[in-house]
Amino acid sequence: MENQTNAAAERIDENSALRQFFTGPNRAWWQIPAILVVAAGTAASLYHLYVPIVGAYETFFLRPLHLLLIGFVGLAAFDIRGGKRDFSKPDWTWLIDLVLIVALLASLLRVMIEPGPFEERFAYSEATFDDTVAGVAIVLLVVELSRRCIGLPIAILVAVILSYGIWGGDTFSIFRHRPIPTDEVFQQLYMTTFGIFGSPVGAMATYVFLFIIFGAFIEKCKTGLLIQRAGLKLTGNSPGGPAKVAVVTSASFGTISGSALANVMATGSVTIPLMKRIGFRREDAGGIEAAASSGGQLTPPIMGAVAFVMADITGIPYADIIVAAAVPALLFYVSLFVAIDLTARRDNMQGVPAEMMPKKGEILQLLHMVLPIVTLVAALVMGYSPMMAALVGIATAIVVSSLRAETRLKLPEILGCLHTAAKTTVVATVACAAAGIVVGVLNMTGFGLRLSSELINITNGQMLLALIFVMFTCVVLGMGMPTVAAYIITISIGGPVLIELGVPVLSAHMFVLYYAVLSLITPPVMVASFGAAALAEGSVTGTGLSALRFAGLAFIIPFIFVFNPDLLIIGSEFPWHVIAMDIATAIGGAVLFGVAVSGYPARTMVERILYLAAAYCLVDPGHALDLVGIAIVISHLGARWLLSRRPLTEKQ
Numbered sequence: 001m002e003n004q005t006n007a008a009a010e011r012i013d014e015n016s017a018l019r020q021f022f023t024g025p026n027r028a029w030w031q032i033p034a035i036l037v038v039a040a041g042t043a044a045s046l047y048h049l050y051v052p053i054v055g056a057y058e059t060f061f062l063r064p065l066h067l068l069l070i071g072f073v074g075l076a077a078f079d080i081r082g083g084k085r086d087f088s089k090p091d092w093t094w095l096i097d098l099v100l101i102v103a104l105l106a107s108l109l110r111v112m113i114e115p116g117p118f119e120e121r122f123a124y125s126e127a128t129f130d131d132t133v134a135g136v137a138i139v140l141l142v143v144e145l146s147r148r149c150i151g152l153p154i155a156i157l158v159a160v161i162l163s164y165g166i167w168g169g170d171t172f173s174i175f176r177h178r179p180i181p182t183d184e185v186f187q188q189l190y191m192t193t194f195g196i197f198g199s200p201v202g203a204m205a206t207y208v209f210l211f212i213i214f215g216a217f218i219e220k221c222k223t224g225l226l227i228q229r230a231g232l233k234l235t236g237n238s239p240g241g242p243a244k245v246a247v248v249t250s251a252s253f254g255t256i257s258g259s260a261l262a263n264v265m266a267t268g269s270v271t272i273p274l275m276k277r278i279g280f281r282r283e284d285a286g287g288i289e290a291a292a293s294s295g296g297q298l299t300p301p302i303m304g305a306v307a308f309v310m311a312d313i314t315g316i317p318y319a320d321i322i323v324a325a326a327v328p329a330l331l332f333y334v335s336l337f338v339a340i341d342l343t344a345r346r347d348n349m350q351g352v353p354a355e356m357m358p359k360k361g362e363i364l365q366l367l368h369m370v371l372p373i374v375t376l377v378a379a380l381v382m383g384y385s386p387m388m389a390a391l392v393g394i395a396t397a398i399v400v401s402s403l404r405a406e407t408r409l410k411l412p413e414i415l416g417c418l419h420t421a422a423k424t425t426v427v428a429t430v431a432c433a434a435a436g437i438v439v440g441v442l443n444m445t446g447f448g449l450r451l452s453s454e455l456i457n458i459t460n461g462q463m464l465l466a467l468i469f470v471m472f473t474c475v476v477l478g479m480g481m482p483t484v485a486a487y488i489i490t491i492s493i494g495g496p497v498l499i500e501l502g503v504p505v506l507s508a509h510m511f512v513l514y515y516a517v518l519s520l521i522t523p524p525v526m527v528a529s530f531g532a533a534a535l536a537e538g539s540v541t542g543t544g545l546s547a548l549r550f551a552g553l554a555f556i557i558p559f560i561f562v563f564n565p566d567l568l569i570i571g572s573e574f575p576w577h578v579i580a581m582d583i584a585t586a587i588g589g590a591v592l593f594g595v596a597v598s599g600y601p602a603r604t605m606v607e608r609i610l611y612l613a614a615a616y617c618l619v620d621p622g623h624a625l626d627l628v629g630i631a632i633v634i635s636h637l638g639a640r641w642l643l644s645r646r647p648l649t650e651k652q
Contacts, residue, residue: 014038014077014087033094034087037076041422042415044069048209049394052387060115063197066205067433068108071145074426075100078148104141107134107190111197122191132183135190142196142437145430153480153525158434165441174454177445188444195440199312200432200488208258208305208484209425210390215256216421217397218372219266221407226366227252228270229358240344241351242274243285247292247337251329254296256373258304258428258483260520260528263293264535272535274356279349282538287546290521290532291336294547295554297483297517299329301377304483308386310509313491318380324506324568327583328514328557331590331619335553338594346600369407372397431485439492452496466501467559470494471515478519480527486516498562507565511558518554521547553593556616566621582621589618589629602636610636 014034047069051062079085080093110130111118121127139162147155162185164171169179189195193202218224227249235244246267254263268289275285297304300322307325311318343349376393380386398414401407409417442448459465474494478486491512498508520528526544533543548555561567566582592615595601596608610632617629 014085016087031087033076033085037073037085037423038415038419040069040072040076041419044073044422044425045209045213045418048205049213049391051206052210052385052391058115059193059202060119060197061112063201063205064108064111064115066209067196067201067429068104068112070204070422070426070429071104071108071141072101073422074145074149074430075104077423077426078145080148082148082152100141100144103137107138107141110134111190119191122187127183127187127191129183131191132186135186138196139186139189139437142430142433145426146434149427149430150434151480154431154434157477158437161438161441164447165444168445174450175447177447177450180444185441185444189437189440192440194443196433196436198436198439199309200435200439200485201429203305203309203312203484204425204429204432207308207386207390208428209421210387210394211256211258211302211305212425212428213418213421214372214376214390214393214397215258216417216424217394217401217409218256218369220409220413220417221369221372221397221401222366223369223372223397224249224253224266226363226369228267229363229366232352232356232358233360233363236352236357237354238341238351240275240278240280240340240349242271242278243280243288243340243344244337245352246271246275246289247333247340250289250292250296251299251333252296254293255299255302255304257296258302258306259424260290260294260297260483260517261531262424263296264289264528264531267293268532268535272532274352276536278344278351279347281542281546282536283533283542283546284343284550286529286532286536286538286543287548288336288340288550289535290526290528290543290547291551291554292333293532294517294520294528294551295329295332295336297520298325298332298514298554300325301380305386306483306487306513309484309487310513313488314505314509316506318386320570321506324510324570327567327569327586328510328561331557331586332551332554334587334590335593335597335615336550338591339550339597340594342594342598342600346598365404366407368400368403369397371400428482428484431482432488435481435485435488438489442492448493448496451493452500455497456500461501463501463503463563464559466497467511467562470497470512471558474512474515475519475522478516479522479525481516481519483517486519487513490516503562504565506568506570507562510568511562514554514558518551521551549597552597553590553615553619557619560616560620564621567619585626585629586619586621589615589620592618592629592633607636 014037047065075097077085080096085091121131143155143158146158164175165180165185166182168175169177228245231245231248235241235248238244249267249271250263253267254260257263257266272285272289275288276282297306300307303322303325307318307321310316310321372393375396376389379389379392384392398409401409455466455469459469474490477490477493481489491509494512495508498511499505503511520526521544523544526547529544529547530540532547533540536543566579567586569579592611596611596615599608602608602611614629614632617625617632
């Protein structure tokens with residue numbers, strides 16, 4: 001056991017290996033690949049910073065080059081056995097990886113040499129046997145990278161979908177499709193924008209990668225620390241303070257990070273121990289953090305970069321999307337905040353101890369690091385492209401960080417941010433390439449359209465049943481996937497169903513996005529809950545159930561804005577004062593939902609059900625339902641008042 005512990009302690013990543021190779025006495029040849037990992041990651045980030053300055057290159061140059069650089073980093077940084085590579089000892093699996101890297105280079109350089117003629121070969125039925133071989137190679141490489149970087153379930157999903165495209169013509173009923181020659185399957189996935197080089201990888205190659213670089217810089221500049229300290233100062237000393245800090249910091253950081261799990265690990269490492277310290281159950285501490293971190297992907301202005309992808313797919317302006325997302329996100333966080341507050345008051349929990357509260361000066365000395373975020377949002381509002389806005393935000397972070405010694409970035413730290421961003425991008429890029437394969441095969445086979453027709457027939461056009469089917473589909477397909485990839489895969493299946501039923505395009509896309517994100521806290525995979533449970537040292541199942549309870553309103557909201565799109569504001573026919581009244585009553589409903597979740601002051605199951613009903617009535621826009629919800633609350637409060645007076649009357 002001791003030897004195992006020592007071995008684990010000696011495990012090093014590429015950054016440590018690089019330092020040892022150039023400065024330490026423990027220099028060894030097997031640390032040389034670490035140089036390649038860092039160099040490739042830094043080069044990838046520098047190239048993507050260069051693109052918005054000179055203008056994006058054509059599709060079949062930019063996207064393959066992005067996949068080439070990031071794929072190289074993935075093969076080098078992630079072990080063939082799964083997980084991150086250990087550079088502390090000789091590893092002969094590098095020989096296998098070298099073969100895979102050569103295959104990656106050969107298949108992608110083939111695209112980049114003559115991007116225009118390359119794309120035309122498939123369009124004019126001039127694809128060659130070499131094209132097919134290269135297509136097979138890159139598809140199998142994406143499957144292998146999915147296994148290494150994301151996990152076996154995703155690799156199996158891609159393999160099953162691919163097999164369906166090749167052999168599914170012989171299946172039955174809804175799954176049957178026209179026979180597609182095997183070479184045509186791989187050629188289309190390789191030589192068109194309806195496969196690996198589709199919009200998911202396109203999104204990563206343009207603006208998403210830049211936002212990841214931006215996130216790496218602001219984290220290194222201690223912007224995350226500023227958000228934590230500000231959250232502590234604002235809410236830390238109130239009942240359940242650490243949990244409220246988790247809400248504030250996760251919402252602020254989550255909209256930028258693009259990964260609920262990364263958000264959990266970044267903010268939860270601070271907030272979860274504090275929550276446990278003041279009396280929260282381990283499972284509740286983890287569940288609150290998982291719920292709050294997942295909600296960050298649904299929170300404007302950036303929404304984990306998925307807002308830009310949605311704008312690209314739908315043609316709806318980015319500004320309209322973030323406006324539409326604002327009220328649902330507000331309702332979710334209000335209900336979560338109220339549930340935390342009332343739970344803490346019910347159990348007589350205190351806030352953060354005074355000695356742990358940050359001083360005003362500690363916040364002020366980092367206050368300048370909020371400027372990169374302000375600049376980024378301002379650039380987006382002013383109409384700059386997402387790429388240019390991200391570039392301006394990065395430049396601002398570097399410049400502003402130099403104002404104080406404790407935030408100043410030296411050249412090695414800047415290069416480290418670039419490498420870290422590229423390594424972080426590997427998982428998202430591989431997931432997007434895998435999503436491209438899935439979407440490409442589904443388009444080739446026409447499965448999405450057949451599923452739409454079949455669901456409409458099964459449900460007899462009943463909207464509610466169809467929504468439930470789509471909800472479960474999105475939750476299952478989104479499990480374990482980064483937000484952008486999960487959204488793209490699920491919209492390819494669920495979107496046509498909803499749109500064919502008459503759901504507005506924006507409502508349909510928001511519905512799918514919500515459940516793709518909520519899959520992160522939905523059993524059995526629930527990766528955000530797994531991460532939170534590890535930090536809280538609690539039960540995974542208990543943490544997952546707690547996250548579902550605290551995030552419960554988020555599961556209801558999509559149904560409401562499908563049936564009543566006024567909740568999304570965009571396209572509403574009502575005047576602004578009516579919309580404002582609907583938002584106000586919806587916030588009241590979110591408060592009531594928090595009351596039902598906390599069980600305080602509504603303690604009995606009957607009372608909690610009544611408050612849930614009232615919450616639904618108030619959240620759903622419509623004055624008749626508002627009156628019903630208000631009547632339920634007044635009736636309950638009146639009944640409780642009368643019951644509280646009865647002993648006094650009898651005594652008199």
